[in-house]
Amino acid sequence: xxxxxxxxxxxxxxxxxxxxxxxxxxxxxxxxxxxxxxxxxxxxxxxxxxxxxxxxxxxxxxxxxxxxxxxxxxxxxxxxxxxxxxxxxxxxxxxxxxxxxxxxxxxxxxxxx
Amino acid sequence: xxxxxxxxxxxxxxxxxxxxxxxxxxxxxxxxxxxxxxxxxxxxxxxxxxxxxxxxxxxxxxxxxxxxxxxxxxxxxxxxxxxxxxxxxxxxxxxxxxxxxxxxxxxxxxxxxxxxxxxxxxxxxxxxxxxxxxxxxxxxxxxxxxxxxxxxxxxxxxxxxxxxxxxxxxxxxxxxxxxxxxxxxxxxxxxxxxxxxxxxxxxxxxxxxxxxxxxxxxxxxxxxxxxxxxxxxxxxxxxxxxxxxxxxxxxxxxxxxxxxxxxxxxxxxxxxxxxxxxxxxxxxxxxxxxxxxxxxxxxxxxxxxxxxxxxxxxxxx
Numbered sequence: 001x002x003x004x005x006x007x008x009x010x011x012x013x014x015x016x017x018x019x020x021x022x023x024x025x026x027x028x029x030x031x032x033x034x035x036x037x038x039x040x041x042x043x044x045x046x047x048x049x050x051x052x053x054x055x056x057x058x059x060x061x062x063x064x065x066x067x068x069x070x071x072x073x074x075x076x077x078x079x080x081x082x083x084x085x086x087x088x089x090x091x092x093x094x095x096x097x098x099x100x101x102x103x104x105x106x107x108x109x110x111x112x113x
Numbered sequence: 114x115x116x117x118x119x120x121x122x123x124x125x126x127x128x129x130x131x132x133x134x135x136x137x138x139x140x141x142x143x144x145x146x147x148x149x150x151x152x153x154x155x156x157x158x159x160x161x162x163x164x165x166x167x168x169x170x171x172x173x174x175x176x177x178x179x180x181x182x183x184x185x186x187x188x189x190x191x192x193x194x195x196x197x198x199x200x201x202x203x204x205x206x207x208x209x210x211x212x213x214x215x216x217x218x219x220x221x222x223x224x225x226x227x228x229x230x231x232x233x234x235x236x237x238x239x240x241x242x243x244x245x246x247x248x249x250x251x252x253x254x255x256x257x258x259x260x261x262x263x264x265x266x267x268x269x270x271x272x273x274x275x276x277x278x279x280x281x282x283x284x285x286x287x288x289x290x291x292x293x294x295x296x297x298x299x300x301x302x303x304x305x306x307x308x309x310x311x312x313x314x315x316x317x318x319x320x321x322x323x324x325x326x327x328x329x330x331x332x333x334x335x336x337x338x339x340x341x342x343x344x345x346x347x348x349x350x351x352x353x354x355x356x357x358x359x360x361x362x363x364x365x366x367x368x369x370x371x372x373x374x375x376x377x378x379x380x381x382x383x384x385x386x387x388x389x390x391x392x393x394x395x396x397x398x399x400x401x402x403x404x405x406x407x408x409x410x411x412x413x414x415x416x417x418x419x420x421x422x423x424x425x426x427x428x429x430x
Contacts, residue, residue, distance in 0.1 A: 031155070032148060032151065032152050032155070033152055033155040033156055033159065036152065036169075040169070046171065047169075047170065047171025047172075047175055047176065047179070048152065048169045048170050048171065049130075049149055049152075049170035049171045049173075049175070049176035049179075050171060050175065050176050050179035050180075052144075052145050052148040052149055052152065052176075052180075053145055053176070053179050053180035053183040053184065054179070054183055055148070056141060056144055056145060056148070056180075056183065056184070057183040057184060075154075077151070077155070078148070078151065
């Protein structure tokens with residue numbers, strides 16, 4: 001990917017990352033590293049560190065909640081779970097995304113054809 | 114098996130990030146730092162190398178930027194990426210310059226003073242510049258210049274450089290060149306603070322530290338008042354009664370503010386310290402060194418209060 005393409009992708013990802021996290025958490029509860037690994041694998045984020053401020057805001061906004069769970073040994077992990085509030089906004093995002101991508105696809109298709 | 118102790122790289126990363134996040138509300142800052150610390154530990158346990166794990170986190174500066182935008186904290190203006198450290202170093206530079214001025218121009222050399230001379234004849238004594246020539250003025254400015262260089266040192270080496278400066282300043286005080294060592298004490302204290310405060314785990318003082326330091330602050334505020342009051346009792350002070358009374362009331366008010374941990378009281382302490390330093394320079398009588406030291410300590414306490422007892426971000430907590 002060249003630099004401009006990277007820039008476009010970064011800008012677009014920024015707006016949807018939050019909902020990608022919600023989508024991941026709607027499948028099952030995850031701890032930070034799991035979420036980060038998934039997002040990196042899907043090439044949705046490049047900076048794992050920036051995930052945590054996002055998660056902190058989502059928690060403040062009430063779309064996720066956290067709980068501590070015993071991992072192996074004495075360590076414990078902070079698990080993130082989606083809330084009803086989060087499910088609602090994920091659903092809403094889904095419909096907006098569907099609409100938007102249709103419109104954009106149509107527009108782009110129109111240009112290309 | 115894997116050690117659970119964070120590696121040096123992770124530690125350094127967290128320290129840098131902590132510095133960049135200095136202006137965030139303490140609670141949120143702590144959560145982000147803790148999350149990232151756990152993340153790096155988890156990735157290490159999952160088999161990634163330390164540098165892989167740290168590399169994947171992204172630049173501390175970027176993470177800090179993301180944190181600010183997520184939490185709606187505006188980008189800091191003009192304070193740079195190291196606000197606490199820069200404030201302290203800036204203060205130390207100001208003190209070093211001020212010290213250079215007082216040592217070179219205002220301090221009277223007592224050498225050769227006739228034992229019968231009264232304080233009114235001190236005017237006839239020579240200042241260091243008059244005694245040794247303008248070269249001495251340049252020489253006394255060396256600490257200020259070195260501190261200014263400190264601001265140019267890359268952030269990751271800043272701690273060591275600051276430590277070296279602190280040790281050098283302490284040596285300067287102890288070796289006491291041209292009898293001026295004592296005057297560099299306030300600057301030295303501030304540099305020592307600069308080696309510690311910006312790198313502390315938590316930017317805001319814990320409850321115990323806060324209480325102890327506030328009690329010390331109140332003592333600093335009230336001790337001179339108590340000394341004066343005992344003087345009044347013995348009838349030594351008469352003419353200055355009204356200004357002294359105003360001063361005593363002001364000190365008392367500031368002390369109450371300190372106990373309540375009001376941010377404004379630390380600004381008042383800071384102003385009081387600066388005033389004492391100015392008085393020491395322009396009214397350099399017998400007590401010059403004492404007033405200078407007192408002013409320096411008061412000023413340092415004010416800065417400490419503003420940076421650590423009641424940091425700006427703490428208000429939004």
